[in-house]
Amino acid sequence: MEVRASLQKVSGSSDSVATENSEEFVLVPQHADDTSTKDDGKPRLKIASNGDEQLEKAMAEILRDSEKGQSSLLVDCQGSSEISDYSFGDVPAGQTNKPSLQLVLDPSNTEISKPRLSSPSELPEEDSVLFNKLTYLGFMKVSSPRSEVEALRAMATMRASSQYPFAVTLYVPNVPEGSVRIIDQSSNGEIASFPIYKVLFCARGHDGTTESNCFAFTESSHGSEDFQIHVFSCEIKEAVSRILYSFCTAFKRSSRQVSDVKDSIIPTPDSDVFTFSVSLEVKEDDGKGNFSPVPKDRDKFYFKIKQGVEKKVVITVQQLSNKELAIER
Known part of the structure; x- marks a missing residue:
């Protein structure tokens, strides 16, 4: 741009310009009868000793090299795209001579994360209703798992004799295949976990007694003849009703699923199962x-x-x- 501007300034006073390398440049104005070019009337640059032709050839070679570079880059991109496409499908018969795309992994530098296996009792929090501000008073064995009298006796006994009550979080499942979980809040450790269908009975303390903010439930997760009752006390007395309502809802869902499973099982004539x-x-x-x-x-x-x-x-x-x-x- 600077060379052309300087040449335009001297075009009116001189027909030639000398450079530091003693090369002579001649400014040739366009004639009115010259129709071979379609310029806008600006003077053309003419280099002595056929310099303009050499410059034109050099520029043409540069343009050709530039076009070749762009076309080769385009071909490489298209080729790699085609190879990527073929790597996920079947290679056509006419393309068998193309180089295969392989991914090599170095076992020493490759780390494969193992999926975390979750047990059936470990359900996401969104599949359970959790209750805080509970104190776990402990558990004891009972002989009549569906007796309210025995449940009330167990609540009174555990409340009076519990020496180390601690805060827990209780999870009551929202799904039939869920599990009841008792989690220690201080250590986040699981104290007990059992399927909802193993819970046999729920009871709460009577109003006007010291167990009015307590509730308990019995379960048979350790065998058909071994029943345990778990006793809790609530910091908020009104929360007892909400917890028992959640258990009631879970029981209905579980019994409905068990009924569906029984209906789908058809015993064979030679089995010991009679329906x-x-x-x-x-x-x-x-x-x-x-x-x-x-x-x-x-x-x-x-x-x-x-x-x-x-x-x-x-x-x-x-x-x-x-x-x-x-x-x-």
Whole structure:
């Protein structure tokens, strides 16, 4: 740009310009009758001793080299793209001579992260309802896991004799296959964990007693004849109802899933499993010498009966699978 500007300045006073290398440049203005070029009227540069032709050839070679470099770069990019595409699919028959793309891993420098295996009892927090501000009073064995009297006795005993109560977090599952978990808040260690269907009974302390802020549940995770009851106290008394409601919801989901599983299992004729369907029906005297079934609420599972009316209870047992059993009496 600087050379062209300096040449334009001297074009009006001189027809030639000498450089430091003693090379002569001649400025040739465009003639009006010259139609071979389509310039905008600016003077052209002419180098003596055919210098302009040599410059033109040199510039042409530079342009060709530049175009070759760009085209080779484009070919390399396209080739590597094609190789990447073929590496994920089948190589066509006409492309078998292309170099294969291989990825070599150095075992000494390659670290493969092992997936963390989670046990069925370890469910994400979003699959459970967690309760804080609880104190774990301990557990003890019981002989009648569904007895409220024994549960109340256990709560009174554990509250009076517990020497080292500690704060825990209780997880009650939201899913049928979930587990109840008791976590120590200080060490974040798991004290106990068992599937929700192993929980047999829940109870709370009576109002007006020292156990009014306590609740307990029994479970059979250690065997069908070995029952344990776990006792807790709540910092907030009103939280007991919420915890028991969560257990009630979990029981319904678990029993519904177990029922679906039982319906899907069809024992073979030679197995020791017999499936029965049992139904209960209550009938009342309609005053005409007949007994009619009483209405029932299917949502809340209770019968609507009347006082002072003779009733009949009908239990129907029907065998669904395996060899037919003969009933003698």
